Amino acid sequence: MISKTYGCSVTGVDASMVTVEVNVLSGNKFFMVGLPDNAVKESQQRVESAIKHLGYQMPRQKIVVNLAPADVRKEGSAYDLPIALGILAASGQINSDQLESYVIMGELALDGSLRPIKGVLPIAIESRKKNFKGFILPKANAAEAAIVNKLDVIGVDNIKDAIGFFEGDIKIEPLVVDTRDIFFNSQNEYEADFSAVQGQENIKRAMEIAAAGGHNVIMVGPPGAGKTMLAKRLPSILPPLSLQEALETTKIHSVAGKLGPNAALISRRPYQSPHHTISDVALVGGGGNPQPGEISLAHNGVLFLDELPEFKRTVLEVMRQPLEERRVSISRARISVEFPANFMLIASMNPCPCGYYNHPEKECVCPPGTVQRYLNKISGPLLDRIDLHVEVTPVSFDQMTAERKNESSSVIRERVIAAREIQSERFKDHGIYSNAMMPSQMVKDICKINTAGKTLLKAAMERLGLSARAYDRILKVSRTIADLAGSEEIKIEHLAEAIQYRSLDREGWAG
Secondary structure (H helix, E strand, O other), X not given: OEEEEEEEEEEOOEEEEEEEEEEEEOOOXXXXXXXXXXXXXXXXXXXXXXXXXXXXXXXXOEEXXXXXXXXXXXXXXXXXXXXXXXXXXXXXXXXXXXXXXXXXXXXXXXXXXXXXXXXXXHHHHHHHHOOOOEEEEXXXXXXXXXXXXXOEEEEEOEXXXXXXXXXXXXXXOOOOOOHHHHHHHHOOOOOOOHHHOOOOHHHXXXXXXXXXXXXXXXXXXXXXXXXXXXXXXXXXXXXXXXHHHHHHHHHHHHHOOOOXXXXXXXXOOOEEOOOOOOOHXXXXXXXXXXXXOHHHHOOOOEEEXXXXXXXXXXHHHOOHHHHHHOEEEEEOOOOEEEEEOOOEEEEEEOXXXXXXOOOOOOOXXXXXXXXXXXXXXXXXXXXXXXXXXXXXXXXXXXXXXOOOOOOOHHHHHHHHHHHHHHHHHHOXXXXXXXXXXXXXXXXXXXXXXXXXXXXXXXXXXXXXXXXXXXXXXXXXXXXXXXXXXXXXXXXXXXXXXXXXXXXXXXXXXXX
């Protein structure tokens, strides 16, 4: 007898349907075909143990399990449950009438209990697209799948519950999640707030400009000046995620297995801070079965690289294309996948190896030329993609102990949202949504400056020794500053403020 159950394979951030066909014939061997990897092949032992533990019989006949389409590689342990139910149905031990109406996924323990799996949200979306009645999966993943409406999400603790559901012995109500309630109630909950930051008004201002225009930032300052503290607070002033952005972000974290048990929708902008020993593949994604890297996990949020010069040169260079294209393509001999990577890059670094170059109180002990060599660890093309260069100075004792009320993140965020709305209207026909995304030709058309502004910019480039690559960046940042001020024109004060955010382009900055 042949039985069919349905599961899904996940490639990139999308799922595709897999038909699990089981046939029990005369003979005495177990065959699994359809390009299974080792984890799928090993399911035979888990399935047999689980079936026997429940008091059912593992057929002592020839069992053929085919995972179709047979030319697509199947990976992971999530096929255990559909294979086990298929074997029981093919051997006539359970009723198979309803099996083909549901997508079934889950990893079996030896006692028949179910462990959580990865990639549940893309599978649920594909199940609804293919008009399946429901989705049977481990209970720990049910909240994630229930984000998708018009699909009966049946969370089960073990294979016994799944069998009871199909046999009609157990009634399990589909899990219902109010996606909008989860989304709107938790999108403003951030642990870190700008109200706790004493002093550093110029850095707060730079962060506000970066958030308003989607600009990348590098902070240069001595140890303990507050670079990491400020970076952690940036997501709290970014505009809230839209529901579509939240679903995109959740899909990526689901595929990577980063959501955790009983998690549902990600409603806050992600913040990723990898260690400087990270590898190229871990940062951009990849592997035999390509998985999203840190830059994709930071999609719609912030990627913070602390101590930027300490990262391997090759790791930093692989970020150049994703920063430009806002996606990363990973190609292998058998497969090519694309992960979204639209993130804000926030980097920090010490000004020199000892950390005290340009410090107001402590003396730098680095030998001549060391500061420039340290800065040269970061390539020009990477710096070219960073709009704001901000010098961070230590906070004085008086500032730390001052009894004053600082602006909260929610207040700053209101200004950022207002500026982003102006940009959304400006770029509605261009497929972009922030000033940082403007190509060079659009900069000329949108960031027009008057004669006085041109004179100021020319003088700044000559006197401060600014490089040619700073020109477009200054105009983009000045456009964002004008948007924050509600000004249609880029005024000379907007341009003047933007010029000061090009520290690392100045000739002689590093001695």
